[in-house]
Amino acid sequence: MNEFTTGGVRCALLCCEGMLSTSTITELVLHPITRINLALPNAELLLDHIENNLLLSVDRPIVKNYGELFRTINSGFAVLVVNGGNHALAFGVQGYAVRGISEPSGEANIMGAHEGFVEVIRTNMSLIRQRLKSPMLVQELSVIGSRSQTDVCLCYLRDRVPRELLSHIKQSLSRVRLETVLSTGYLRPFVESRRFEIFSSTGTTERPDVLCSKLLEGRVAVLIDGVPFAIVIPKLFCESFQTLDDYAFKPYYAVFIRWIKYAAFLISILLPSLYVAVSLYNPELLNSTLLMILAQAEKEAPITLMFEAVGALLMYEIIREAGLRLPKAVGGAVSIVGGLIIGDAAVKSGLVSTPMLTMVALAVTAGFVVPEISQSVTMLRLLFLVAGGTLGLFGISLVGCIVLVNICSTEDYGFPFTAPISPFKVGGMRDTASREGFRSMQDGGFTVEEYHE
Amino acid sequence: MSKNKISFGQFAALLLISDAFAIICMRGRIGTPMALGILTAAAIQSVAAIPAVALCRKNFKISSSGTLWLKSILLAFSVMWGGALLINVWNTAKAIYIPSVFDNRIGDKLLISLLIAAVCLYVTSCGLKAIARAAVIAAGFGVICLIVVVVGAIGRIEPHYLEFTGSDSGYLDGIIGGFALGGSFGAYLMLLEKSADSVIKTTVFYFAGRIFFVALISFITISVVGAIMSITQFPFITAAELSQPLSSQRLDSIFAVVFVIFAILSISLQGIAISYLLKAIFPKFDKFRSLTSVAAMLCAAVILNVLAVGTKFYGMATALTAIAPAILLVARRRKNVCVK
Numbered sequence A: 001m002n003e004f005t006t007g008g009v010r011c012a013l014l015c016c017e018g019m020l021s022t023s024t025i026t027e028l029v030l031h032p033i034t035r036i037n038l039a040l041p042n043a044e045l046l047l048d049h050i051e052n053n054l055l056l057s058v059d060r061p062i063v064k065n066y067g068e069l070f071r072t073i074n075s076g077f078a079v080l081v082v083n084g085g086n087h088a089l090a091f092g093v094q095g096y097a098v099r100g101i102s103e104p105s106g107e108a109n110i111m112g113a114h115e116g117f118v119e120v121i122r123t124n125m126s127l128i129r130q131r132l133k134s135p136m137l138v139q140e141l142s143v144i145g146s147r148s149q150t151d152v153c154l155c156y157l158r159d160r161v162p163r164e165l166l167s168h169i170k171q172s173l174s175r176v177r178l179e180t181v182l183s184t185g186y187l188r189p190f191v192e193s194r195r196f197e198i199f200s201s202t203g204t205t206e207r208p209d210v211l212c213s214k215l216l217e218g219r220v221a222v223l224i225d226g227v228p229f230a231i232v233i234p235k236l237f238c239e240s241f242q243t244l245d246d247y248a249f250k251p252y253y254a255v256f257i258r259w260i261k262y263a264a265f266l267i268s269i270l271l272p273s274l275y276v277a278v279s280l281y282n283p284e285l286l287n288s289t290l291l292m293i294l295a296q297a298e299k300e301a302p303i304t305l306m307f308e309a310v311g312a313l314l315m316y317e318i319i320r321e322a323g324l325r326l327p328k329a330v331g332g333a334v335s336i337v338g339g340l341i342i343g344d345a346a347v348k349s350g351l352v353s354t355p356m357l358t359m360v361a362l363a364v365t366a367g368f369v370v371p372e373i374s375q376s377v378t379m380l381r382l383l384f385l386v387a388g389g390t391l392g393l394f395g396i397s398l399v400g401c402i403v404l405v406n407i408c409s410t411e412d413y414g415f416p417f418t419a420p421i422s423p424f425k426v427g428g429m430r431d432t433a434s435r436e437g438f439r440s441m442q443d444g445g446f447t448v449e450e451y452h453e
Numbered sequence B: 001m002s003k004n005k006i007s008f009g010q011f012a013a014l015l016l017i018s019d020a021f022a023i024i025c026m027r028g029r030i031g032t033p034m035a036l037g038i039l040t041a042a043a044i045q046s047v048a049a050i051p052a053v054a055l056c057r058k059n060f061k062i063s064s065s066g067t068l069w070l071k072s073i074l075l076a077f078s079v080m081w082g083g084a085l086l087i088n089v090w091n092t093a094k095a096i097y098i099p100s101v102f103d104n105r106i107g108d109k110l111l112i113s114l115l116i117a118a119v120c121l122y123v124t125s126c127g128l129k130a131i132a133r134a135a136v137i138a139a140g141f142g143v144i145c146l147i148v149v150v151v152g153a154i155g156r157i158e159p160h161y162l163e164f165t166g167s168d169s170g171y172l173d174g175i176i177g178g179f180a181l182g183g184s185f186g187a188y189l190m191l192l193e194k195s196a197d198s199v200i201k202t203t204v205f206y207f208a209g210r211i212f213f214v215a216l217i218s219f220i221t222i223s224v225v226g227a228i229m230s231i232t233q234f235p236f237i238t239a240a241e242l243s244q245p246l247s248s249q250r251l252d253s254i255f256a257v258v259f260v261i262f263a264i265l266s267i268s269l270q271g272i273a274i275s276y277l278l279k280a281i282f283p284k285f286d287k288f289r290s291l292t293s294v295a296a297m298l299c300a301a302v303i304l305n306v307l308a309v310g311t312k313f314y315g316m317a318t319a320l321t322a323i324a325p326a327i328l329l330v331a332r333r334r335k336n337v338c339v340k
Helices: A022-034 A043-053 A066-074 A121-131 A163-174 A184-191 A208-216 A237-241 A251-280 A288-299 A305-325 A328-349 A354-368 A371-409 A427-431 B008-024 B032-057 B068-092 B108-126 B128-154 B170-180 B184-194 B199-231 B235-242 B252-281 B289-307 B311-339
Strands: A002-006 A009-014 A077-082 A088-092 A137-144 A150-157 A203-205 A220-224 A230-233
Touching: A002 A022, A009 A022, A009 A043, A022 A077, A022 A088, A043 A077, A043 A088, A066 A077, A121 A137, A121 A150, A121 A208, A121 A220, A150 A163, A150 A208, A163 A184, A163 A220, A184 A220, A184 A230, A203 A208, A208 A220, A208 A230, A237 A251, A237 A371, A251 A305, A251 A354, A251 A371, A288 A354, A305 A328, A305 A354, A305 A371, A328 A354, A354 A371, A371 B108, A371 B128, A371 B252, B008 B068, B008 B128, B008 B184, B008 B199, B008 B235, B008 B252, B032 B170, B032 B184, B032 B199, B032 B311, B068 B108, B068 B184, B068 B252, B068 B289, B068 B311, B108 B128, B108 B252, B108 B289, B128 B199, B128 B235, B128 B252, B170 B311, B184 B199, B184 B252, B184 B311, B199 B235, B235 B252, B252 B289
Parallel strands: none
Antiparallel strands: A002 A009, A009 A077, A077 A088, A137 A150, A150 A220, A203 A230, A220 A230
16 A cells, blocks of 8 residues: 555555556556646545546546455556545556466367467457457456456357347356356356256357357357356357367368267267177177187186276276376376386286277277367266176167267257257258358358257 | 247157157068058058147147147057057067176066166156257167168068968058057147147158158068068067178167167157146146156056057057047037037
8 A cells, every 4th residue: 555645635556566567557657646736635626637637547447335446456456545535546557477378278279370368357358359350249347256256258249149148148147156266167057057968068268269250150258357268158069079270171171070070079988888888798790800809809808898998998087187187297207107008018917908908098089089078078988888888789778868868958048059960950060060161151141049949 | 949849850750760669669470461551550640630730720739728638538648658668668678689787687678678767767857859859860870770771681672572462351450550550649649739840841741751661661571571471570670680781790789779769769758748748737747747757657568568458459549549639620610610
């Protein structure tokens, strides 16, 4: 708190150390303020003079109560409190240490921009503005979190967003009574359906360019201060298989890659369970040569096929989790030890057969192709494996039916997760089963409202 | 699309899956006269659907404007047909090779039926839209399997089995059998008001698809299984087993997957129809309707199994349900005439 007198009135400049730029506050705020001369020393006149005659910073909110005062100070503002004044003036002179804009770690691409969201909400808002210079872009700031007072920004294109969707999302967010919002996971349950959903019906992205494309399709985005991810509402299942590079490559190659991803998704979920189910209960599905190879390999294994598969999958998850939480250098070493040494040793010792390890490795690798849904894929892989190991193809069918119906029942605010496959929309298939060129897509004017039921 | 409405494609997929499952589970020998009888029954049902379409076009809704007797008939029919489908699962489970780790420990049929009923409970609770969307995807899978069967059957088709042999008495049996396979007619009546598209388009699409499917599957079955028809218990399953497209691998197990998915969707469709009717009859009955509908179907299955009711009973029940809309239409017209 810096107390001083200017214009004959006693004032104080409140700020939080380390959250603002000292040089900026000195040059842009302190120097002009301390040089004010008023004919009549009066608090109201001083505040009026600063407010109307001095442009000390771009962001100049008026602070009217203690709560706002505390929040603005902790957001890196300098707040001028005048003795006898009925409000205070805040100046945006933030200067705290922030991570620079860098390439997103989870959504890397080859041909697109290499900028990702950062932790500062205003930087993220500007990243969107840079790409969408439309007057229709709306960025509504609000505060969520009774203790954290976290800034949350609702982004949408006024002329594209379905009105009902927007009002429902606002309603949902107004019901949040959390003390703090530290990640997207805090808010997502409030904007998703209450039903149990295997796959999340809201998406996240750390790429401003991806977010802009979603906004153009009439979706709503939620940015949270301190979180380098945006929540996108609603999300469709097929979007998990779309990347920005799809739109940079030649359409025929993009279609090829997209179908590879669909296949990889099925492989990642079903391969271990089908291998176990077919080997144990339905070997007639295999041709004799393959059957002999598998029988020969499994002859030496000391444990049943299902436990072998479950063990290998769990071992992978342990190694992955260990590598993820450790420092990068050590994490790499853990992966090498886990992947090469333990894997090789397990096969050589006969604990796990080579075909089984191949199946597990294939399934796990295929899971990396669609990282956005990797959590659901991991759980489904294990679930299908247990079902296939105990009940064969019958068990896989049962679980498959449950999963299918669950995915089909997933919908938020009337937008079915499985669109445009079911409900089938011919227009939507242009960017689902195939990827048409921009010459034909430019006239589409697609918005997500087409899928609303 | 307004709330809880389904498209004509979803509508047709849902009902065709139910019909396909009934046909898969059909027992006894089948010849050309009988196949023609089944097709005739399907055609009669499509004609019987006309009064229902006419009522629906006049904004008549069974759930809101339907009389209590109509709702009660539909409820009883849906419960009975749900029970019949469960019996089909029970009877067919042994014919479809479904091995598991519980072999020789728990009764196969009991385990399979109970697990399917449990999954049906979940599926029913997810509601009409979910099951309708799932039906489209499942129907796509079914079409792929049908193509596999057709490809596998091409080399084995022997057209001379399609010729009429002996007496043509199978035709009448076919009509009765065709009605007995048409248990989804109750669900059709119930769901017609849920169609988001034109009811005429929906009805034509469904019945055309049904007649085409019955004709195709009957043709394949008779021409492929003909030689061993007299010793075949489940002709359509046998036809699929004999139609192997690959020389060194058998694909029967893939059909088991279709059987399970179709069974679940068929039974759940009845569960949803029961659930809607329960709400229409007892508006305050809001909770546990899915559980009640599955429990009712299980009870019906036990009773029908104990009573050992046959094809004629199911055929008669479907026929009675099929004429209900016509009776209602006539009654409403007479009432309108009297009012005027």
